[in-house]
Amino acid sequence: MPDQNPEYAAGYEAARKALVAGHLDPRVLVDHDVEPFVSMLAPTLRDSWRNNPDNGSAVTRLKKGNKLLPNGIKVDGRMWPGRDQYGRPLVHTSYRFAYAFDPGYQKTIFDQYEIVALVRSDTDYQLTEDGVWTVASNGFVYSMACEASKQGFLAPLFTEKRQLPTAEEARRKPEEWFAADTPIPTTSGCK
Template identity: 30%
Template structure:
């Protein structure tokens, strides 16, 4: 065999070896990015210490205490406008655990289900405005339970969600609950702040006696790091993107067991999560993994903007 044609060596062509090599390369990339982030953080921290020390020395030489200067400086009113939120998660930034969504795309999102924008009820097809309003309330409640209900998040009990659907729809949901029904990873808890959300609901007619309600939204959660060192919000703030079509069926053209709420189709996408937890359909923070990079390896505006198409590749190598 030509020693210069090493890429065609039989050992290198073995599929098991290739999968192993790909996994090792992926893990190495995550380690390298984490180390690079730590070096940047240490460099910035050292620079801040030097600047503060130099300022203190200057004030001491001048014989003026810092508080004397502060006392002669007129107070500046606090800003009344909200700063624009970033469009991606920073690699490294200070994290205030009382305001864990600062410096993230969720910085200015509303708390909980208030972030889902719902149009005013109006007649759609054969559905009256009141029927449309009732259907919107059903879907809103289903989303709220799937994303925020404590019994679902911590207890991993989907019954409260599944019970909202038509009798004939429940068995399939029990066997295959949608991925965006959130179960928190065991051993990890959220900080005492509400998750934040942004998204919209739209309504359109379907076949006779059907009303389609499409929801597209993103939810940000904030995990308590405890004594763990975190380098930025990406380490503890996972984001869940969901797109789903709900269907409300009513009228005599449908069997009694078919009348009510159905889930037509759904897509989910996860950013800055524990890859180990996702293997078991659980949601955990990135810091739960031994090797993690925080933000997604494939930045995409659809991660944080429900108005954009749902991305297809997350920050976990499947």
């Protein structure tokens, strides 16, 4: 929690739980059961997220057949208080999730980014009497398998033929894509 402000305490906790459910819960990640995340949302949003879980960056699902390394998820980010256009409290979040995949017997791994896929999620959450609202959700995925990404799933580079980086990707270091104080990139690296 960024501070002890009682006006935001419940919102911070709701945002934390939504981040954990959406990006770390094995039922969402591995089983593709989005209910741990959806169940905390306001009823008005639930069907939309059930029917289209990749309509924002608040949920990560691994492509079936891919396995993470033990302790294969690292998280970094921050949350801070804000207000919507009506002056109501909301919580801004910007988090980076690094998922390290088990390469199995893959013999052509050249660097760490072939087994580590990175997700950046910038999501604004608002807690109301009805539940949690995802007010805004924007994200970016780096060092991922493109076909899996187009289908709404996360998989490591080594599972597909590697594409050449775009000009923007070649110019920037991976850290630059994920710094919490930089804008979300406009290209995904997948053609």
